[in-house]
Amino acid sequence: MxxxxxxxxxxxxxxxxxxxxxxxxxxxxxxxxxxxxxxxxxxxxxxxxxxxxxxxxxxxxxxxxxxxxxxxxxxxxxxxxxxxxxxxxxxxxxxxxxxxxxxxxxxxxxxxxTVLSTTILGDYETGDSAGTAFAAARGFSRKHTEYHQVFELPMAAERLDELEARIAGQHDEYRLVQWREHTPDEWIEQFADALSVMGEEVPMGELDREPMRWTPERIRQAEERRLEQGRFCHTTAAIAPDGTLAAYTQMGGAAGNPERLYQWDTLVRPEHRGRRLGMGVKIPNLRSLQAELDHPAVLHTWNAVENGPMIAVNKYLGFRPVAQRTNWQQTL
Ligand SMILES: CC(C)(COP(=O)(O)OP(=O)(O)OC[C@H]1O[C@@H](n2cnc3c(N)ncnc32)[C@H](O)[C@@H]1OP(=O)(O)O)[C@@H](O)C(=O)NCCC(=O)NCCS
Missing domain, CATH: 3.40.630.30 (Gcn5-related N-acetyltransferase (GNAT))
Known part of the structure; x- marks a missing residue:
């Protein structure tokens, strides 16, 4: 070899x-x-x-x-x-x-x-696969587990209307802002902060991993990289009456892989929870994503097994778990 x-x-x-x-x-x-x-x-x-x-x-x-x-x-x-x-x-x-x-x-x-880290896909119920057997045999320990969930798009317009009707009136004081490949200058400072909060809030089990610290410059670099990669991204944010960016969600994919779409981050800042803002940003973002979809596709997302609220929101939207994704690490 x-x-x-x-x-x-x-x-x-x-x-x-x-x-x-x-x-x-x-x-x-x-x-x-x-x-x-x-x-x-x-x-x-x-x-x-x-x-x-x-x-x-x-x-x-x-x-x-x-x-x-x-x-x-x-x-x-x-x-x-x-x-x-x-x-x-x-x-x-x-x-x-x-x-x-x-x-x-x-x-x-x-x-x-000093640390080697790896992510492995396995069976939906047990998490097991050739990869996990290999990792266990070669000195890695399992540190974190997520469900890989999917649903097929497009979602019927009636279903989207029905979901929207169920959350109507629960966060009327918030207004929605949407953008595509470039974060508007007006929101970039707050968006950088929200991305950093996301890194701190998302459950990571026993994983040794520091959250990313976002700045406007880093967002611009990520946007430039994304465009060069042929990727696209739809963002919907909810703005509180005092001008705080209270929640956001991002979905997208890449032109080269049109049948694979992704639900990336969704964050509702802790002080704005309990008002159905998670669904409140996801549904309009899904509408935006679907408006440009002229072919069937699978929307993928991952949630930590202990992240009950986000799994519940995703199940409500129509996602179903198909695999486990586990993170393993070893100290060198
Ligand atoms: C995991 C993977 C990389 C292993 O590659 P490989 O070349 O078969 O691995 P090796 O031959 O070096 O196996 C080393 C040891 O791992 C363990 N192992 C590997 N595959 C296994 C399996 N299917 N079942 C049980 N044990 C297994 C065994 O202990 C094996 O030693 P042995 O063959 O002497 O019993 C391969 O199965 C793969 O590509 N899987 C899909 C991708 C993936 O999950 N990658 C994550 C790895 S970090």
Missing amino acids: ELIEIDGVDAAQFARFHALRDDVRRHDQEFPVGLGLTECQVLFARQDADLRVEGLAVVDGDTWLGMAWLDWWLQENTHIVEVEIAVHPAHRRRGAGTFLLKAATARAKAAGR
Whole structure:
């Protein structure tokens, strides 16, 4: 077995790396998710202040056995390397996964990082998979569990009307603001703060991970990266009478993967809870997303198993759990 470093410059090599990753996901997951080719390539090409990515492949002659993707966070979590390892189904249980893990561990240690972190998909009820068996056998401990939930779009207009009718009158004093790829200057300071609060509020189990600290500059950098990746994003925020950005939600996807859409963050600031603002921002945002949808798609979302309120809101909207996503870590 031999290791290849993926530089992101050699287009044919990168396409092979990406295809291997996508093939594994399609093989192992009923509802596969993941970045498209361009989305990945852009991450390799950019020199961002907050993230550096690295790719490795393990080959046997002309045959590619598996790949590893390493995320190096550069502002927070500078003690952690996030690693994803995937081995082609035809080449498993021959040590390729272990080979890649050893290479990732050596790189992390050489850079002075002390924690290796990984995210693994498994069975909806037990969370188990080849990935979790591998992680347990190779020194990782399970730290956090989320449900991967999906629902098929488009949602019928009558259903959206019905959901909206049920929350009518519960937060009339708030007004809604919507935007697309660029956060309006008027809201960017408050939005940066809300994104940072989101990082602190979202349950993370026993996971060793610092929340991201957002600034207007970091939002602009993320927006620029998103556009370059061919991604799009719909945001709906609720503004309280005193001008506070009290709640927001974001949904979107990428032009290269039109059948995969995502429900990203939803935050209702603690002091504004209990007024159905979660649904209050999600329903109009879904309307905005659907207005441009001319094909069937699957909307994906993830919630910590202990995040009962958000799971309840999502179930009410029509999401159903299809898998567990677990986070594992080991100290190096
Ligand atoms: C997890 C994965 C990377 C393992 O790759 P691999 O090349 O088969 O792994 P290895 O051959 O190095 O296995 C090392 C050990 O892990 C354990 N293991 C791996 N797959 C297992 C399985 N399906 N069932 C039980 N134990 C397993 C075993 O202890 C194995 O040692 P053994 O074969 O001597 O018994 C591969 O199954 C995969 O790509 N799965 C989908 C992606 C994924 O879940 N990645 C997360 C990994 S962090």
